Amino acid sequence: MIWLTWRQFRASASAVFGVLGAVALALAITGPNLYREYDALLTRCARTCIGDAYDHFFFPHVGAYFGLILLVTVLPVVVGMFWGAPLIGREFETGTHDLVWQQSVSRRRWLAVKLGLVGLATIAAAALTVVAVSWWSHPLDATAITGLNRMTPIVFDARGIVVIGHSAFALTLGAAAGLLLRRTLPAMAVTFAVLVAVLILVPTFVRPHLAAPERLESAITTNERVGGLDLAEDGTIRGLLVDLGPPGAWMLGNETVDATGHAVVALPAWAAGCAPPDSPMGEAVQQQCLQRLAAEGYRQSVTYHPAERFWLFQAYETVIFAIVSLLLAWFCFVWIRPR
Amino acid sequence: MTAVMRAAGLGKRFGRRWALSECTVDIPAGRVVGLVGPNGAGKTTLLRLAVGQLQPTTGGIEVLGGRPAASAAQLSRVGYVAQSTPVYSRLTVEEHLMLGDRLNPRWCWKTARARLDSAGLDPRQRAGRLSGGQRAQLSLTLAVAKRPDLLVLDEPLSALDPLVRREFLQGLMESTVDAGVSVIVSSHVISDLERICDHLVILVASRVRLAGGIDELLASHRQLVGPRRDPATLPGAEVITERHTERQTTLLVRAHQPVDPAWTVSEVGLEDLVLAYMKADAANLSPMEMAR
Structure with a gap:
């Protein structure tokens, strides 16, 4: 059974591992150089020159940086569509279930070996990719702009053990779809659609609630961290946008509250002066405006998940996806019996 | 006589359509059994239930004394060649044999090896490039070389031209007769079955219309031709079909004792016999049953 599984799986396995191996090799070759550049940057400006780091280090590598994030994000989709969906679906499609399930091996054992071996390959592929990409991207993660810290969804999804959870889920989802639909192509389509939906919905609606968000309220008296105004479509000012959370935090909410602690519906029209000025001359005006806001009791309130929760959230989400994967696998074992 | 397959009240429903209903059949061991019947009679469904590829909706079926595909041991005792003779198109012929070796x-x-040689199959060829006949030969090789006690073949001949068909049947007989394997083979082509089978089961609309050894069946059926008369008076014989012209009556009967010498009696071929039972059934069915 192991031989047969390997014989059937080796083509699609070599395709995926071939690409991943080539990428890993390229990273291994270019990585040391990147680290040398990073060390030089650190000695040059001792972690103080944010602008310099961004302009001369992060920005020149931004293409490769996002390319690798995309690669890691796409991996579960590829696993689900090309390893998962054909696993059982193709047997039905080509009629070979009439051949292989008539050998002296029960369907459940057949499935156990198939899911077991392809599952191990999935975990290996995900682990290899994450380790290689995270190592290479580390200097860039360290110099990325605040909006791209590793708690933000697109980076979070491409770092750490959660990628293994996503991939295992994709594999079992594809297998279950193939078992239900009995054809490869529709199973691939369903797998793709469900995976994309889940990978968008989970960071949006589930991940923020894995723990109670932290909340911070502060009066804004200086313009240092004011990023702009939160404008409604009709031009009313709903509040300020202030970069208030601790560094590396995942910002969930950023709103201006009035003296009674309620969220502002609309700030007075004069608050337009609090916007970052076009020229340095306008800074005094902005400063005045901010002080007037503070004097009238307006404060800025932010909700966020701090950077320290990265591994906690990674663990939570991996466990959730592992449980769902086990449920899908269990469904396959139940549904595969003759019917 | 022990039964190689025994079904009682067996039924299978797909959605709202019954592919097989109330099927009761006993198939003796050690025989080469031909299963015939019109399209939609439930032959394929019955065979798939027998090898455990389907689960019955009603009733029960026992094969070699066990529940079909209930265990690896049960699976190892039954060889099955499906109607589409499926093979893995990307695997070579040799790799199919390795599959058989590792899984049985x-x-x-x-x-x-002997079957491959006699069928003229190149072990290095990919199965996807085999002709329909060669694929059927490969499927049969896999089913036979696992040395089952029962071989189930679902219309394995349908894709083959007459020459290949004859070679296939010859190969089948060579590999099974000596080993004492029971065989159940379904087919439309009665002349093919006549060549290899010693037992016949006629399935019409899920019901077994006739079952028995081919020699006994041929011995007990006669065609009678005589002046036109009412057949109900014929003593000691069961009338299967009757055909009347103005002056003459032709009957196909199952006779239990010598018939009235007034009739001109002649022997019946297997094909006529089978067709007579299929036709009789179609005529006897009520409109409601026909609709089903």
Whole structure:
């Protein structure tokens, strides 16, 4: 059974591992150089020159940086569509279930070996990719702009053990779809659609609630961290946008509250002066405006998940996806019996 | 006589359509059994239930004394060639034999090699590039070399031209007769079955219309031709079909005792016999049953 599984799986396995191996090799070759550049940057400006780091280090590598994030994000989709969906679906499609399930091996054992071996390959592929990409991207993660810290969804999804959870889920989802639909192509389509939906919905609606968000309220008296105004479509000012959370935090909410602690519906029209000025001359005006806001009791309130929760959230989400994967696998074992 | 397959009240429903209903059949061991019947009679469904590819909706079925596909041991005792003779198109012929070897405890390389040689199959060829006949030969080789006690073949001949068909049947007989394997083979082509089978089961609309050894069946059926008369008066014989012209009556009967010498009596061929039972059934069915 192991031989047969390997014989059937080796083509699609070599395709995926071939690409991943080539990428890993390229990273291994270019990585040391990147680290040398990073060390030089650190000695040059001792972690103080944010602008310099961004302009001369992060920005020149931004293409490769996002390319690798995309690669890691796409991996579960590829696993689900090309390893998962054909696993059982193709047997039905080509009629070979009439051949292989008539050998002296029960369907459940057949499935156990198939899911077991392809599952191990999935975990290996995900682990290899994450380790290689995270190592290479580390200097860039360290110099990325605040909006791209590793708690933000697109980076979070491409770092750490959660990628293994996503991939295992994709594999079992594809297998279950193939078992239900009995054809490869529709199973691939369903797998793709469900995976994309889940990978968008989970960071949006589930991940923020894995723990109670932290909340911070502060009066804004200086313009240092004011990023702009939160404008409604009709031009009313709903509040300020202030970069208030601790560094590396995942910002969930950023709103201006009035003296009674309620969220502002609309700030007075004069608050337009609090916007970052076009020229340095306008800074005094902005400063005045901010002080007037503070004097009238307006404060800025932010909700966020701090950077320290990265591994906690990674663990939570991996466990959730592992449980769902086990449920899908269990469904396959139940549904595969003759019917 | 022990039964190789025994079904009682067997039924299978797909959605709202019954592919087989109330099927009760006993098939003796050690025989080569031909299963015939019109399209939609439930032959394929019955065979798929027998090998455990389907689960019955109602009733029960026992094969070699066990529940079909209930265990690896049960699976190892039954060889099955599906109607589409499926093979893995990306695997070579040799790799199919390796598959058979690794997945079957009783696998016999000698049988497999001998069958491949006589069928003229190149072990290095990819199965996807085989002709329909060669694919059927490969499927049969896999089913035979696992050395089953029962071989189930679902219309394995449908894709083959007459020459290949004859070679296939010859190969089938060579590999099974000596080993004492029971065989159940379904087919439309009665002349093919006549060549290899010694037992016949006629299935019409899920019901077994006739079952028995071919020799006994041929011996007990006669065609009678005589002046036109009412057949109900015929003593000691069951009338299967009757055909009347103005002056003459032709009957196909199952006779239990010598018939009235006034009739001109002649023997019946297997094909006529089978067709007579299929036709009789179609005529006897009520409109409601026909609709089903």
